[in-house]
Amino acid sequence: MSESELIYLLALQRIPNVGDITAKKLLLHFGSAEEIFCAKKSTILNVDGIGERTAKLLDFSTYEREVLQELSFIKDNNIQVTYFQENNYPENLKHCIDAPVLLFQKGNIDLQQKKLLSIVGTRKVTNHGIAFCEQLIEELAPLNPVIISGFAYGVDICAHKSALANNLQTIGCLAHGLNQIYPKVHKKYEAEVMKNGGFLTDFWSDAKFDRKNFLKRNRVIAGLSQATLVIESAEKGGSLVTADIANSYNREVFAVPGRSTDLLSKGCNNLIKQQQAQMITSAADLIYYLGWEVEEKKPQQTQLFVNLSIEEEKILSKLKELGKVELDILALACQMPTFEITSHLLSLELNGLVRPLPGKQFEAI
Structure with missing residues (x-):
């Protein structure tokens, strides 16, 4: 992707009410972001779903100043930008209709030929939840998975720390730009994550903290991985949104069960009860359902005489x-x-x- 095309892609991101689905529709129609801004209004209106209001907003000069500011930030901070039509764009995300047109990343991220697992859950994780997360990742370590989460309090940071403790690559998906870390208390883990993984976001450096951003971020967490695991969750919570998105992408979803009286198990129990997630109680369950053992197993001879029910x-x-x-x-x-x-x-x-x-x-x- 040339710098010129990146500039026009950034401008496309700034147009009000043009999300990733509409942006992709325009890009696939015109072939490039620059061609979109050069097209006549009458031509733009021929694109299905594009109305007068959107066509009027496609004026590059309106966004030029802020685009060039963001481009300077990208250059000055060695941010890697990947475009959804490029080969280095995460393969799993390519199959998600609302995946980001552009992804911004920093660190040493390698997703090629990797087992990818997203782990999410409550910010008020219990000691039991922490112990389960740590043990699960330790048991998965021989398979060398990439652990993905949102770098938030609770289950998220536990998953990242456990991955680092087992020398596994881990990726923090952020609900803001790469100019900051939230929560600030997790800044101390940034350097270690950068060495063995990194951070991904589709937000600019001027993005403000907003609940909508965190919900939007969850689609990246769900879309990057083969499976999403919810360790603990109340009856309502962001991790359940992530599970719902993962299901909409036809990805595997797992949940850790708990006692019916435990408030922070209600979300997981409901996922299992409503058949929106497979119940797991150990890493062995997850490995079994994902078929992750297949490559590591030696050929097994079929028994000639087996008593079957x-x-x-x-x-x-x-x-x-x-x-x-x-x-x-x-x-x-x-x-x-x-x-x-x-x-x-x-x-x-x-x-x-x-x-x-x-x-x-x-x-x-």
């Missing part, structure tokens, strides 16, 4: 008939609830008859 025989028969199949579809085909079929699948896997695949898929061996 009626349900297991039914499941195995369906897998042989359907081939690779998603868990929900398999449950429907076998006329079994998901929670029940999961335990049978684990038994079949241990007997070397079934293998889990990424994306909640399974196949007969």
Whole structure:
């Protein structure tokens, strides 16, 4: 991406009421941001969904001064800018319709061929939540995942610190520009994160702290990763929004269950109860559902004689008939609830008859 194109892309970001979806629509129609601003008003109005008001706002001179200020900030602070059509743009985010047109980052971020996990939860995390987070990341460490979170209080910073303690790459997704760290008390972790990971945002350096920004930031957390894990959450909270976004992207969502009387488990329990998240109680559960063990496992010889239950025989028969199949579809085909079929699948896997695949898929061996 040339500096000239970056300037026009920054200007496109400043147009009121033009979000990432509309911006992409314009970019795909005209081919470049510069062509958008050079186009005649009548041509712009031919783009589906673009009205008179938006067309009138496409005046580069209106935004030139602030664009050049932001460009200076980017240059002076060695900020890396990635465009959604470039090869180095995060692959998982490319598949999200509302992903940022531009991403600003700093640090040593490497997402290529990596296992990516977002961990979110309450800012008022309990000792139990902290212990679970630390143990989970320690157990995942041999698989070398990238741990993604929002660098906020509570579960977020616990996830980042645990990743660093296990020498794992970690990424903080910010709800503001890269000129600051919020909360300020987490500034002390900035240098260490920069060495083994970094920070991502789609906000400019003049972005103010606003609740809307934090909710917008959550789409990046959900979109970057293969799966989102909610460790603790009250009945309402930002982490539940992240889980909802992850579900809308058709990504895996996991939740840690708690007692029905625990206020900070209500959100997780509801996700599980409403089948919006898979319940996990250990790193082994997460590894199993994501199929992260597949590459590390040695080939397992199929046992010749295995005593199977009626349900297991039914499941195995369906897998042989359907081939690779998603868990929900398999449950429907076998006329079994998901929670029940999961335990049978684990038994079949241990007997070397079934293998889990990424994306909640399974196949007969």
